[in-house]
Amino acid sequence: MPDPSPPDAAPLLNEVHKGTWAGELGLRIVSATRDQVIGEVDVRPTHLQPQGIVHGGVHTSVIESLCSLGAALDAMAHGKTVVGLENTTSFVHAAREGTLRATATPITRGRRTQVWETTIRDAAGKVVATGRVRLLVLEPAAEVSGAKLGTKLG
Numbered sequence: 001m002p003d004p005s006p007p008d009a010a011p012l013l014n015e016v017h018k019g020t021w022a023g024e025l026g027l028r029i030v031s032a033t034r035d036q037v038i039g040e041v042d043v044r045p046t047h048l049q050p051q052g053i054v055h056g057g058v059h060t061s062v063i064e065s066l067c068s069l070g071a072a073l074d075a076m077a078h079g080k081t082v083v084g085l086e087n088t089t090s091f092v093h094a095a096r097e098g099t100l101r102a103t104a105t106p107i108t109r110g111r112r113t114q115v116w117e118t119t120i121r122d123a124a125g126k127v128v129a130t131g132r133v134r135l136l137v138l139e140p141a142a143e144v145s146g147a148k149l150g151t152k153l154g
Helices: 010-016 021-025 056-076
Strands: 028-033 036-042 081-091 098-110 113-121 125-136
Touching: 010 028, 021 056, 021 098, 028 056, 036 125, 056 098, 056 125, 081 113
Parallel strands: none
Antiparallel strands: 028 036, 036 098, 081 125, 098 113, 113 125
């Protein structure tokens, strides 16, 4: 896979996500750089829990995906990759419909770990969820669960 070092890697990332969890979720990457990743999800009936509000797993998945993508873009510039270590999500306001827009930015980008945070807002701009992801920066050809990791994002 080519190094996504152009100013905006969104088209490449949307292509990579086809057939993956993020793709099935309906996550669209609007823009993606090593300093900020913005994504959107149109709420579908399959995103709702029985009370008719967006399931917390949707928010957690969006947060994990965007933070991982941003950290990966940064790490790939150094020939490395990342894996998530911790995801903390806070549900702030219930959403039932519409388009959710999420913005991820780095808090810290060290040699061994990165921490990114994401805020998800509804169409009115109201904060729906926030979260932080801590990621481990891995050297090239690192093994995770017995397999070497490549440079595929997300």
